[in-house]
Amino acid sequence: xxxxxxxxxxxxxxxxxxxxxxxxxxxxxxxxxxxxxxxxxxxxxxxxxxxxxxxxxxxxxxxxxxxxxxxxxxxxxxxxxxxxxxxxxxxxxxxxxxxxxxxxxxxxxxxxxxxxxxxxxxxxxxxxxxxxxxxxxxxxxxxxxxxxxxxxxxxxxxxxxxxxxxxxxxxxxxxxxxxxxxxxxxxxxxxxxxxxxxxxxxxxxxxxxxxxxxxxxxxxxxxxxxxxxxxxxxxxxxxxxxxxxxxxxxxxxxxxxxxxxxxxxxxxxxxxxxxxxxxxxxxxxxxxxxxxxxxxxxxxxxxxxxxxxxxxxxxxxxxxxxxxxxxxxxxxxxxxxxxxxxxxxxxxxxxxxxxxxxxxxxxxxxxxxxxxxxxxxxxxxxxxxxxxxxxxxxxxxxxxxxxxxxxxxxxxxxxxxxxxxxxxxxxxxxxxxxxxxxxxxxxxxxxxxxxxxxxxxxxxxxxxxxxxxxxxxxxxxxxxxxxxxxxxxxxxxxxxxxxxxxxxxxxxxxxxxxxxxxxxxxxxxxxxxxxxxxxxxxxxxxxxxxxxxxxxxxxxxxxxxxxxxxxxxxxxxxxxxxxxxxxxxxxxxxxxxxxxxxxxxxxxxxxxxxxxxxxxxxxxxxxxxxxxxxxxxxxxxxxxxxxxxxxxxxxxxxxxxxxxxxxxxxxx
Numbered sequence: 001x002x003x004x005x006x007x008x009x010x011x012x013x014x015x016x017x018x019x020x021x022x023x024x025x026x027x028x029x030x031x032x033x034x035x036x037x038x039x040x041x042x043x044x045x046x047x048x049x050x051x052x053x054x055x056x057x058x059x060x061x062x063x064x065x066x067x068x069x070x071x072x073x074x075x076x077x078x079x080x081x082x083x084x085x086x087x088x089x090x091x092x093x094x095x096x097x098x099x100x101x102x103x104x105x106x107x108x109x110x111x112x113x114x115x116x117x118x119x120x121x122x123x124x125x126x127x128x129x130x131x132x133x134x135x136x137x138x139x140x141x142x143x144x145x146x147x148x149x150x151x152x153x154x155x156x157x158x159x160x161x162x163x164x165x166x167x168x169x170x171x172x173x174x175x176x177x178x179x180x181x182x183x184x185x186x187x188x189x190x191x192x193x194x195x196x197x198x199x200x201x202x203x204x205x206x207x208x209x210x211x212x213x214x215x216x217x218x219x220x221x222x223x224x225x226x227x228x229x230x231x232x233x234x235x236x237x238x239x240x241x242x243x244x245x246x247x248x249x250x251x252x253x254x255x256x257x258x259x260x261x262x263x264x265x266x267x268x269x270x271x272x273x274x275x276x277x278x279x280x281x282x283x284x285x286x287x288x289x290x291x292x293x294x295x296x297x298x299x300x301x302x303x304x305x306x307x308x309x310x311x312x313x314x315x316x317x318x319x320x321x322x323x324x325x326x327x328x329x330x331x332x333x334x335x336x337x338x339x340x341x342x343x344x345x346x347x348x349x350x351x352x353x354x355x356x357x358x359x360x361x362x363x364x365x366x367x368x369x370x371x372x373x374x375x376x377x378x379x380x381x382x383x384x385x386x387x388x389x390x391x392x393x394x395x396x397x398x399x400x401x402x403x404x405x406x407x408x409x410x411x412x413x414x415x416x417x418x419x420x421x422x423x424x425x426x427x428x429x430x431x432x433x434x435x436x437x438x439x440x441x442x443x444x445x446x447x448x449x450x451x452x453x454x455x456x457x458x459x460x461x462x463x464x465x466x467x468x469x470x471x472x473x474x475x476x477x478x479x480x481x482x483x484x485x486x487x488x489x490x491x492x493x494x495x496x497x498x499x500x501x502x503x504x505x506x507x508x509x510x511x512x513x514x515x516x517x518x519x520x521x522x523x524x525x526x527x528x529x530x531x532x533x534x535x536x537x538x539x540x541x542x543x544x545x546x547x548x549x550x551x552x553x554x555x556x557x558x559x560x561x562x563x564x565x566x567x568x569x570x571x572x573x574x575x576x577x578x579x580x581x582x583x584x585x586x587x588x589x590x591x592x593x594x595x596x597x598x599x600x601x602x603x604x605x606x607x608x609x610x611x612x613x614x615x616x617x618x619x620x621x622x623x624x625x626x627x628x629x630x631x632x633x634x635x636x637x638x639x640x641x642x643x644x645x646x647x648x649x650x651x652x653x654x655x656x657x658x659x660x661x662x663x664x665x666x667x668x
Contacts, residue, residue: 031213031223031225031226032060032212032213032225032226033225033226033227033228034058034060034080034197034225034226034227034228035058035228035229036082036192036227036228036229036230036231037056037057037058037080037081037082038081038082038083038231039053039056039057039081039082039083039088040083041053042081042083042085042086042088042178043081043088043090043176043178045088045163045164045165045176045177045178046165046167046176047142047165047166047167047174047175047176048167048174048176049079049090049092049174049176053081053088054079054081054090056081057079057080057081057090058079058080058081059077059078059079060077060078060079060080060199060212061075061076061077061078061212062075062212063075063076063199063200063201063210063211063212064210064211064214065208065209065210066200066208066209066210066211066214066215066216066217067209067217067441067442067480068480069214069216072203072208072210073096074093074094074095074096074172074203074206075094076091076092076093076094076118076199076201076210076212077091077092077094078090078091078092078199078212080197080227082230084233085180085181085233086178086179086180086181087122087177087178087179087181088176088177088178088179089120089136089176089177089179089199090174090175090176090177091118091174091175091176091199091201092169092172092174093116093118093172093173093174093175093201094171094172095171095172095173095203097205098168098170098171098172098173100204100205101116101140101168101172101173101204101205102114102115102116102140102204102205102550102551103115103116103139103140103141103143104551104552104553104580105139105143105552106141106143106584106610106613107143107610107613108143108144108145108613109144109145109146110143110145111552112137112139112143112145113202114204114550114551114552115139115140115202115204116139116140116173116201116202116203116204117137117138117139117140117145117201117202118137118138118175118199118200118201118202119135119136119137119199119200119201119202120135120136120137120177120179120197120198120199121133121134121135121136121196121197121198121199121200121224122134122136122179122184122195122196122197123195123196123197123221123224124184124185124186124187124195124232125186125187125195125272125340126193126194126195126196126226127196127343127377127380128196128221128222128224128380128381129221129377129380129381129383130219130221131149131150131314131315131345132149132340133149133196133221133224134146134147134148134149134183134184135147136162136164136177136179138164138166138175138177139166140166140168140173140175141166142164142165142166144162144164146159146160146162146183148160148183148184149184149185149314150185150274150312150314150315150338150339150340151310151311151312151313151314151315152310152311153307153308153310153311159183160180160182160183160184161180161183161640162177162178162179162180162183163177163178164176164177164178181232181233185271185272185273185274185339185340186232186271186272187232187271187272187342188270188271188272189232190231190232190234191231192228192229192230192231193229193230193231193232194226194227194228194229194230195226195227195230196221196224196225196226196227197224197225197226197227198211198212198213198215198224198225199211199212200212204550206482207480207482207487207488207550208482212225213225216441217441217442218411218439218440218441218444220381220410221380221381222380222381232271240267240268241265241266241267242265242266242267242667242668243263243264243265243266243667243668244263244264244265244665244666244667244668245261245262245263245264245665245666245668246261246262246263246264246282246663246664246665246666247260247261247663247664248260248261248282248284248661248662248663248664249661249662250659250660250661250662251658251659251660251661252657252658252659258661260280260282261280262278262279262280262281262282263277263278263279263280264276264277264278264279264281264307264308265277265278265279266311269337269339270339270341272339272340272341273337273338273339273340273341273346274311274312274337274338274339275335275336275337276308276311276312276334276335276336276337276338277333277334277335277336278308278333278334278335279332279333280332280333281306281308281330281331281334282663283306283330284647284650284651284661284663285633285635285645285647285651285661285663286305286306286307286651286652287305287620287651287652288302288304288305288326288651288652289302289303289305290602290604290622292592292602293592293594293600293601293602293624293625294572294574294592294594295565295566295570295572295594295596297507297533298464298465299462299464301320301324301462302326304325304326306325308334308336309325309328311336311338312336312338312339312347312349313325315338315339315345315346315347315373315375316336316338316347316348316349316371316373317347317371317373317385317387320461320462320463320464321402321417321419321431321433321458321461321462321463322387322389322402322458322461323349323371323373323387323389323458323460323461324458324460324461324462325460327369327391327459327460327461327462328351328369328460329353329367330353331351331352331353331367331369332352332353332354333351333352333354334349334350334351334352335348335349335350335351336348336349336350338373343376343377344374344375344376344377345373345374345375345377346373346374346375347371347372347373347374348371348372348373349369349370349371350368350369350370350371351367351368351369351370352365352367352368353365353366353367353368354366355394365392366393366394367391367392367393367394368390368391368392368393369390369391369460370388370389370390370391370392371387371388371389371390371460372387372388373385373386373387373388374386378407381407381408382406382407382408383405383406384403384404384405384406385402385403385404385406386401386402386403386404387400387401387402387404388400388401388402389402389458389460389461390460391459391460396423396424396425396459397423397424398421398422398423398424398457398458398459398460399421399422400419400420400421400422400456400457400458400461401419401420401421402417402418402419403416403417403418403419404416404417404418411438411439411440412436412437412438413435413436413437413438413439414434414435414436414437415433415434415435415436415437416432416433416434416435417431417432417433417434418431418432419431419432419456420456421455421456421457421458423455423457423459427455427457428455429452429453429454429455429456429457429466430453430456431451431452431453431456431463432449432450432451433448433449433450433451434448434449435447435448435449436448441479442477442478442479442480442490443476443477444474444475444476444477445473445474445475445476446472446473446474446475447471447472447473448471448472448473449470449471450468450469450470450471450472450498451468451469452465452466452467452468452469453466453467453501454466454467454501465498465506467500467501467506468498468499468500468501468506468507469498469499469500469501470496470497470498470499470506471496471497472494472495472496472497473493473494473495473496474492474493474494475492475493475494476490476491476492476493477490477491477492478490478491484519485518485519486516486517486518486519487517487518487519488516488517489514489515489516489517490513490514490515490516491512491513491514491515492512492513492514493510493511493512493513494509494510494511494512495509495510495511496508496509496531505532505534506533506534507531507532507533507534508531508532509529509530509531509532509533509538510529510530510531511527511528511529511530511531512527512528512529513525513526513527513528514526514527515544517549521547521548521549521550521551522545522546522547522548522549523544523545523546523549524543524544524545524546525542525543525544525545525559526542526543526544527540527541527542528540528541528542529542529563533566535567536565536566536567537564537567538563538564538565538566539563539564540561540562540563540564540565540570541561541562541563542559542560542561542562543559543560543561544557544558544559544560545557545558545559552578553578553579553580553586554578554579554580555577555578556575556576556577556578556579557575557576557577558573558574558575558576559572559573559574560572560573560574565596566596566597568596568597569595569596570595570596571593571594571595571596572592572593572594572595573591573592573593574590574591574592574593575590575591576588576589576590576591577589577590584609584610584611584616585607585608585609586606586607586608586609586610587605587606587607588604588605588606588607589603589604589605589606590603590604591603591604600624600625601623601624601625602622602623602624602625603621603622603623603624604620604621604622605620605621606618606619606620606621607619607620614636614637615634615635615636615637616634616635616637617632617633617634617635618632618633618635619631619632619633620651624654627654627655628655628656629649629650629653629654629655629656629657630649630656631647631648631649631650631651632647632648632649633645633646633647633648633651634646640667641667642664642665642666642667643664643665644662644663644664644665645661645662645663645664645665646660646661646662646663647659647660647661647662647663648660
């Protein structure tokens with residue numbers, strides 16, 4: 001294995017040298033710019049282009065295919081102006097086949113990626129890094145999606161409200177947006193500045209994602225365009241405290257009734273720094289992902305949907321070798337401060353759990369989870385993030401310091417992770433990970449060296465293995481076609497060799513995969529894994545089939561695997577489907593069957609009915625290894641105003657709970 005790794009590493013280096021000689025990664029990229037234009041007569045957001053401000057607005061076109069970097073046939077024209085309150089953007093999307101426009105998503109901030117849509121990207125700090133870009137999308141039926149830099153919870157009063165409108169035309173469709181400056185974080189200055197912007201459009205029936213300033217298949221954010229001379233208004237930023245109070249009453253059993261209340265508060269310290277506090281939060285209405293039963297040697301990562309941890313989550317972090325918020329259980333008091341000042345991004349999180357109400361008076365803490373994050377920018381696409389993570393509880397304490405310098409020049413990238421930890425009892429650990437990668441269009445490669453000591457630990461983190469050292473290599477290639485039976489294909493190989501610190505073999509594996517997507521909107525994937533884990537010789541062969549791959553409301557498929565794991569025969573089968581009945585009723589069903597040392601099965605049925613865009617019924621039924629859980633909820637989740645929930649059952653329990661809760665959230 002080591003000889004193979006060395007041989008392939010030499011091949012990668014040779015390819016990079018050839019690429020440099022052929023100027024593959026050193027070709028200059030055109031930087032597109034617009035002069036910012038301020039308007040005194042803002043447009044009416046109605047999906048029409050008859051406002052006078054659009055006549056004087058900068059007009060851009062010449063959108064190019066993201067993958068092939070060629071001018072697309074169905075062009076888009078974009079207009080942009082601003083005033084003291086908003087940035088206004090209008091898109092005119094020309095479509096030669098209007099009957100093939102796709103728009104299925106009706107839920108705000110839902111899954112847009114299988115629809116036609118237009119997107120406006122803004123980078124107010126001109127950092128040219130993904131973490132500082134905010135996205136605003138709308139599809140042809142007017143459904144909105146937004147992702148705000150730094151991370152925000154979904155409640156409109158906190159995430160921020162913005163307006164949009166669409167209309168169909170004989171030659172395509174039109175979209176207008178009005179995005180308040182108060183929604184985004186931006187530098188505190190009254191001087192004209194240059195910011196990063198971009199516009200892109202997805203045309204679903206051709207699978208073309210076209211950009212005004214093309215960032216390419218690898219999303220090189222330094223290729224974003226510029227808006228020159230914009231003056232951020234001071235009037236849009238106000239030191240305004242916003243709060244959301246909740247109260248809930250419920251029945252847990254015949255002898256156990258519950259009554260609780262809590263408060264969430266948010267305060268913008270500056271236009272770039274925000275503080276959040278949560279007192280006695282209630283996460284009973286948050287549906288976390290159901291974990292898979294498929295066999296795995298290591299713990300899997302799952303996202304955390306709790307609103308408190310979504311606020312500033314991109315800054316504070318949530319992943320492997322860092323803070324993993326799902327480690328933090330229910331707490332009594334949580335505080336966060338996060339944002340950006342100049343070239344420095346900072347985030348602080350502190351969650352405290354008191355053992356009892358009297359403990360607050362006596363200053364007795366049952367558990368404390370603390371995270372401090374700091375990131376310094378080193379120019380386009382390069383930075384040095386630092387994370388300090390500490391957990392204290394009655395039985396133990398642990399803290400870790402993680403340094404993750406990363407650098408990218410064109411298609412060549414370098415990433416490192418240097419970490420140390422201390423745990424009660426005198427256990428000190430350390431970890432080193434170093435990775436070099438090269439990518440161009442559909443090709444990518446990565447070579448990493450790994451060293452994790454026996455005592456390295458992050459109580460509030462997710463670490464796959466301890467006491468190992470070794471190497472990992474990834475190679476892959478993917479491409480697309482705009483015509484023909486096959487519209488996309490990909491293939492790759494991944495190799496890992498890890499030894500224990502004493503030199504004995506821990507694991508070695510080689511994994512290969514391939515897949516294709518067809519013009520019929522079906523896709524197929526195939527993978528083969530072979531390796532050794534401690535004393536076990538493993539191999540698996542997997543196959544996945546998907547129908548209606550680009551339509552999330554008519555999608556169906558199956559994945560299956562066969563082989564040997566941990567010296568035992570292994571089989572895994574998982575069929576699934578999603579289906580929308582009528583206009584507002586959506587069904588989702590998936591099953592998992594595992595035949596291994598212990599046979600297991602899991603079945604999940606979800607049903608959602610949208611009464612209106614702001615009211616709906618939802619239910620999820622989970623049967624897992626003989627245990628059954630179900631819940632049903634009524635949600636009134638409005639864009640602005642009072643939210644209300646009625647929940648029967650517990651969304652995240654292992655078994656059915658005799659529980660009914662009514663909850664009201666009142667923004668102030």
